[in-house]
Amino acid sequence: MKASETGAAIRNPTAADRVYERFYDDLRSQALGPGSLLLEEELARRYEVSRTPVREALRRLAQDGLVERSGGSLRVSQLTRTGVDQIYPIVAVLEGLAARMAAQQMSTERLAQLDELHQRMKLSADGADHVAYLKANQRFHALLLEAADNPPLVREIERFRLITLQLRQVMLRLPGRHEESVAEHEQLLDALRERDGARSETLMRRHVERAHEVLAVALMATELVSATHPTSGARRQAQAPKHN
Secondary structure, three states, rough: OOHHHHOOOOOOOHHHHHHHHHHHHHHHOOOOOOEOOOHHHHHHHHHOHHHHHHHHHHHHHOOOOOOOEEEEEEEEOOOOHHHHHHHHHHHHHHHHHHHHHHOOOOOHHHHHHHHHHHHHHHHHOOOOOOHHHHHHHHHHHHHHHHHHOEEEEEEEHHHHHHHHHHHHHHHHOOOOOHHHHHHHHHHHHHHHHHOOOOHHHHHHHHHHHHHHHHHHHHHHHHHHHHHHHHHHHHHHHHOOOOOO
């Protein structure tokens, strides 16, 4: 689903709509990462527009929770442990609902595509290829959302998935999480093959809830390290991704 479908004027997109969509694309590709400093003048050059549509797009992105003001500067949002605890229960409900809807109208062709992506995830997990796994995982969830065929629901889920993208990448590098995630997808696929909406919803909610548990532990450990070694937090801030 294109970002321009998130409430922008789809038929006649304005310059602000185009900046908004391209910003979404840059978040997906991580050309703009969490903590990236956002300057109107630089973004205007990047997207080849004036500063006015950039300002309007940034206002909308801030409403989406993708941009935040920090220390007088505007930056790509970074999730804290509190933010994770607030967002993931919502994501579990929304993605569970999407899985139920998808199961009820799942085509044989879509199932075959999901199964192919699942096989890629299994292979990349065995080889510890985190990049390949993440790409297959992202596509798996995107296809599942498409199958739900509910644009307002998809819009909300996609927004939350962009906010949590970097943390999900960190989580998938944790020992054992690859294999655990593959097993969860296997169970979900079985429910989808049976067109069992209730079971698909339950399994998807458990999948997201488990991700939440793993992230919470990882973030707690990070906070403990930062408290013990204060300079490490400053070093990570200095190394925050910059936009191109």
